[in-house]
Amino acid sequence: MEYYFLEGIEYWKYYIMLLYYRFIELSPEIQVVSIFTTICVITFIFLVIGNIHHNNKKVRRNRGIQRLDEKYKAKIIEIAQRTDLMDLNDITEELDIPKNYRMKEKTTSRIIPILITVHRTYKDKIFRPNWERILQAFKIPPYFEMLMRSRNMGKRIKALMQIADMDADLKEAVASRYLFAKDKKMRMNARLHVARFGTSYPFKALEEDANLEFTEEMMVKYHNILVYRNANNLSMPNLIRWCNRTPVNEELRIFAVNEIRLFKRYDDCPELLEMLRNCRDEGFACALIKALGELEYIPAEGEFRHRYANASFAERQALADALGAINSGNPEVVNYLVYDYRESTDYISKMKALKVLYNYGRRGKDAFNMLKAEAGDEEKPLFTHIENKLLDSRKYA
Amino acid sequence: MPEWFQTFFNYAVIFYSAFLIASYIAMVLLAYKEHKKHRTYHYEKHVIDQMRTSPYTPGVSIVAPAYNEEKTIINNVNSLLSLDYPDYEVVIVNDGSKDDTLKLLIDNFQLVKVPYAYVEKIKTKPVKGVYMTTSDNPVFKRLTVVDKENGGTKADASNAGVNIVSNKYFVCTDVDCIIDKYALYRVAWPTMTSTRKVIAVSASMRMSNGCDVRNGQMIEPKPPHTPIPLFQDLEYARSYLVGKQALSAINAMQNVSGGFGFFDTEIVIKAGGYDGDSFAEDMDMLARMIRYMCDSGEDYRVVQIPEICCWTEGPGNVKVLSRQRTRWGRGLLQFFIVHRDMVFNRTYRQYGMVTLPYILIFEMLAPVIEFLGYISIIWLFLSGGINYHTVWLVFLALYSFAQMLTMIIISFDIYSDNSFKKRSSYRWFMLASLLEPIMYHPLNVFFSLRGYVKHLIGAQMVWGNMTRKGFQQPVPGTEGAEGATEGAEGAAPAEESAAEEISE
Helix, strand or coil: CCCCCCCHHHHHHHHHHHHHHHHHHCCHHHHHHHHHHHHHHHHHHHHHHHHHHHHHHHHHHHHHHHHHHHHHHHHHHHHHHCCCCCCHHHHHHHCCCCCCCCCCHHHHHHHHHHHHHHHHHCCCCCCHHHHHHHHHHCCHHHHHHHHHCCCCHHHHHHHHHHHHHHCCCCCCHHHHCCCCCCCHHHHHHHHHHHHHHCCCCCCHHHHHCCCCCCCHHHHHHHHHHHHHHHHCCCCCCCHHHHHHHCCCCHHHHHHHHHHHHHCCCHHHHHHHHHHHHHCCCHHHHHHHHHHHHHCCCCCHHHHHHHHHHHCCHHHHHHHHHHHHHHCCCCHHHHHHHHHHHHHCCCHHHHHHHHHHHHCCHHHHHHHHHHHHHHCCCCCHHHHHHHHCCCCCCCCCC | CCHHHHHHHHHHHHHHHHHHHHHHHHHHHHHHHHHHHHHHHCCHHHHHHHHHCCCCCCCEEEEEEECCCCCCHHHHHHHHHCCCCCCEEEEEEEECCCCCHHHHHHHHHCEEEECCCCCCCCCCCCEEEEEEECCCCCCHHHEEEEEECCCCCHHHHHHHHHHHCCCCEEEEECCCCEECCCHHHHHHHHHHHCCCCEEEEEEEEEECCCCEEECCEEEECCCCCCHHHHHHHHHHHHHHHHHHHHHHHCCCCCCCCCCEEEEEHHHHHHCCCCCCCCCCHHHHHHHHHHHHHHHCCCCCEEEEEEEEEEEECCCCCHHHHHHHHHHHHHHHHHHHHHCHHHCCCHHHHHHHHHHHHHHHHHHHCHHHHHHHHHHHHHHHHHHCCCCHHHHHHHHHHHHHHHHHHHHHHHHHHHHCCCCCCCHHHHHHHHHHHHHHHHHCHHHHHHHHHHHHHHHHHCCCCCCCCEEECCCCCCCCCCCCCCCCCCCEEECCCCCCCHHHHCCC
């Protein structure tokens, strides 16, 4: 008998064929189960290797950040807080970055968390021109520009958020190509970037979007941007025009009214009052009433009282709060609040009216006492609640 | 056994298992999509920065019922008061404790009884008083304590808390849960990003057994080193990272945990609050909220977030586990009897057409089918009907699938940055995964069946005490002091409801 010794590829071929012929001899059920088990085992091994790789990568990155933190953080904090304007070369020298040194992408990505932490911690103490030069020294703006050209949308979105977090004044052009992107989040973040750093009229994309969905997230972010622009004397949007000219989105109109209230734009009150006169929408009306109340616009009192008959529960509560905020001492307001208390059928409305009366000077307190004397057993607890000082600060809903 | 029955049973089991495995694979893919979306769009530090100073950040109330918690109450309340969020209040409901829980609260936080105009929006046992602080400490001003007569269930106490909350949203938790410092930002954020009304948000929960806890804050999450909590930790990870995350992707969430759930106050009140008679009160609550939204034709979202926001102490031994799982089993059956009209009902959208049928087939019927499986294996073994050439291969296939699923969960955990500080801690998960099908799963099958039987024969259910170890905390101004305080008990323990078991 002659024996053949298989070598190289022939050897592997033999065993693969053997496995194949053994496999096709099996019943279909066993074949399915075998394939299924093999897939599970391969996936398992693949995941184990992936997790180990991910873990090692993360450990290396953290170690790298730690090293950079020890090397640069103290110097960055010191330079950023100096009030004397420093030259870019001086900063580079102080940070010990060699001239014409081409910083690696990896190093830049690792320095970013440190810069964000410094900015977050020393936000109010940072001298902005020096801060901008620190970012230039670390080549942060070109790095972000490169990220904004990336095909990975997640990277682009994260880059825009990081730019906002470290206040890296990057040209609005880097984001303007995404102002009308298909992805909602990408579009929103690009618009936020332009709104923050734009120079001419950065809110154009927001105003022109007919299908705008203005969420509370956007309210939070746009408010912070307006605060930033206001503090840096950058151009502000015409909020009253947003109230008037954007009927496509009710939320944006409400946001604009709220911003007028928060930025205390007293000059816009007459127009807000005019809008309230023609307003039929409950949410928008409540925002207008709250704004006029907090801005203490006394001429609105008449409209408030006039509005009561056709107002919803929420509006009536807002009216009572607004009259309390104006606190003009008008006797007609006291009569109105007494009427409101008597007409209200729910406890929250009654409480709101009583609270305003209690704090509405001598006349209000007299009316409060009169109502207290009239009150039955069920309503008595409302009065004792209002009179208690500990409960004064607590919201009641 | 007749041959036709044997053939039918064989095919039924094969189709059932194949369908179950297919649903797992679908859920893993959906969960992966959801995790990826979350990672792409969510950047937590940025969110916290934005929300911290904004006037648009919604107020949140934390409702935490307490019953006979004198050993841990002060530390736990201090922990709840030290969360990071710009606008929140803590409402502790003393559910008629027989020990010094209320007295300790009054003494420590300088509380006095106030004439609060309590309006019973949801019916509860009578409220004896509301307490607020006289201290100038602004942190204490966040605290309100409601003292009420014992209602026998956590649901009744939670309802009393809901009646008093003053914010648009509230978190329902247990006084002994450890809540992550930034948890409120995490759960409030989805309500702000969605264009649809978010009525509830569920966050991931884990076992606190074995973790390093100091000053009521989680210092280092560690896997439990005792078998029952370890199995449960793995079960929770599987449920939250795969099951709930996948169902959240299609807006078909089955349950928001009773241990840590974020709700829209108005909708909860309109839906009638928690049902005191239910043994699965959290699952029942969500079902009634969804029923309310669908019946009134409103659009809604229920969201699951992957981040861990809460750690809870799990049952430490088989006895407590048995009580917990029997109650869950009973609660599940009771739930389907009460809400049977919602199953396969298109009015209730994904919840009626996907979630409830899924739970019914793979959750409620699973113990029954598994039990029949055990019996048939024993019968086949005795009658010599087992094909030993193939049985080991089928066993190997299912076992390797279970191990692969565990590895996917570990990967999701690492991907969501929830991971343990030491990656080697995952060895414990792997160990639990190897032993779970033999040691833990059969127990759960038995306990669930016992729950069904108890409900069917109408046996009286006692909530029972769950012995909690708790976490001792240092006296303010001193260092560290960690360790266990024996004997803290909670009569209405905060275990998850039956629905937590989904997709396990």
